[in-house]
Amino acid sequence: MTTDPWGRVDDDGTVYVRTSEGERVVGSWQAGAQEEALAFFRRKYDALVTEVELLEKRLRSTDLSAATAMSNIDKLRASVTDANAVGDLESLGRRLDALSGRAEERKVEQKQAQEEARGQARETKERIVAEAERVAAETTHWKSGGERMLELIEEWKKAPRADRPTEQALWKRMSAARNSFSKRRKTYFANLDQERDSVRVEKERIVAEAESLSGSDDWGPTARAYRDLMQQWKRTGRADRASEDKLWTRFKAAQDRFFDARNATFAERDAELRVNADAKERILAEARAEIPGISEPRRARARLRDFQEAWEEAGELPRDVRDQLEGAFRQIEDGVRRAEDAEWERSNPETLARARDTVSQLASAIAGLEAKLEKARDRGDARRVKEHEDALEARRAWLAEAEKALDELS
Template identity: 70%
Template sequence: MTTDPWGRVDDDGTVYVRTSSGERVVGSWQAGAPEEALAFFRRKYDALVTEVELLEQRLTNTDLSAAQAQSSIDRLRSSVQGANAVGDLEALERRLDALAETAEQRRAAQREAQEQARTEAREIKERIVAEAERVAEETTHWKSGGERMRQLIDEWKAAPRTERSVEQALWKRMSAARNAFSKRRKAYFANLDQQRERIRVEKEKLVAEAEALQDSTDWGETASRYRELMQQWKAAGRADRSAEDELWARFKGAQDVFFQARSAAFAERDAELQDNARAKEQLLEEAKQLLPVQNPRRARSQLRDLKERWDAAGPVPRDSRDQLEGAFRKIEETVRKAEEQEWQRTNPEARARAQDTVDQLRQSIEQLEQQVEKARASGNERKLREASESLETRRAWLAEAEKTLQEMN
């Protein structure tokens, strides 16, 4: 009988493997020496060792999934348990047990990673849905809002998937937000179309009136009405672009016809009024000779004559009217002020009041002079000082009052 630490060959050629529970027949060998039989069955054991080592390397060095690893472990375990091989089969099973524990750890880690990935995916898609709902409820910038909604749909498609139930619930909200946005946008533009149609009808009326006025020669009243029509046009808002452009062209065309005709009429009239302007320029030069005013009464008489001639000269062109009228009014104002000053100077009542003021001040000064003398004689310094100060003030007032009275006289 030939033996080995892990097996033996009986005299009849039966091959056994030794285990902790006893020997087990793994085959028979009739073709050669017993040593060859043991070597043959040891090679089968070595093949199993090689498979176990390869699985250990894959589980250690690659991202082999726990499920794939466990499937390989179960297959190898079945092969080892019923193996027709000679070797330490129980040692192989212990190595497979260790691999099974490693696979379970990987399974737990993969479950945790998957749960983390699902959580992150859920958070990403909840953020996308929340923004989509905000856009659907709040935005009134329809172009940018529509573009942002399309971007959010693309972000949803690109985002990782989470649990099926959560995915379906979030997509239901996403789809509802997109539909709500589309309904709000359609309602807005439908209402906008109605508003634009009302505006178009209103502006049609404004255009019709503008065109009816374009041949008017009532320049002032019609120009004022055109300004009112323009204010109404601006306040009405905008119709759709094509109608707005067409209506504005008609409205502006009617205005241009009227104002061009008015400008031509004014230009013709201004040419006729140039003689009037030259006459008033000559009158203005004569009026300037009254300044500075020496004799207000004579200046007023001369200015009255010039004013009659000024009015008789008639209207002047608009571009020179303000300048001429302003210069003449300035001369009139200067003469008027000179008359007022002359009247105030020669007014008997004013002279009487001025004379009365002078008399009162002189009387007050005489009294103060007596008080000064008394205070000086009695040696009362305080009364002397007070009386002297009052006396000085009254003398200054008297000088001014006498000057005013002299000017009046």
């Protein structure tokens, strides 16, 4: 009989393994020496040890799921319990028990991690849904809004999954937001098409009126009519792009025909009126040279009438010099009027009376101050003397000016 710390081979070839509960038959060996039998069954034990060590390493250094680990442990436990092998099978059992405890811990950890992941997934998808609902409810930038909605759908697909009830509830909101946005966009463009059609009809009316005026030679009223039509065009809004471009081309062409004709007519007329401008420049030069030298306002007015009559007879001015020459002639007329106003002011009885009264009052005040000055000198009151002398100096200057004004009025 051949023995081993963990088993033996009987003389009849029966192989036993020793356990705490006694010996257990694990096989029979008839093919050779008993030592070979023990070596064979020890190799079976070593294979089980290798499997246990491999599982320990996987559970320690990889993200092996707790469920997979427990399944592998159960299979190994069954293999160890009924193993036809010679070795310390009970120590392998204890190692498997330790692995079961570690697997249970991993189960708790993985469950906690899963809950955290689901919570983060829920927060991520709630954020995505909230933004989708905001886009659906608020945006009016349809192109960028549509692009953002598609981006949010892609973010949803790439985001991790939450628990099933949460996932279903959030997707229901997401789908409702997408449908709401699509409905609002569709309604907007339907209304926009209707509005643009109304704008197109109104602008067709404006263009028709502009075209009907393009041949008019009633220059002033027609130019005002075109300005009014342009304001109407701006207030009306925009039609669809194709109609807008086509109608604007027609409107601009009609307007250009009218204004080109008007400009050509005015240019021809201005050329004819150039002789009038030459005549009025001569009249203006004579008036400037003569009228300012006439000191008598009545004579200046009479001479101005001669120039005014000549000015009117010279006729209409070209547009490019009209304002300049008319303004220069008005300056001469204004000068004559100011001279007349000044003459009237000088000859006004009330003005003359006020001037005389002013001279009288100042003369009286000076006489009173001179009397006060003499008394102050007699008393030797230097301060009063100085005050009266300063007051007399000021009033004598005023009197001189008042007498000069009175002389001019007289």
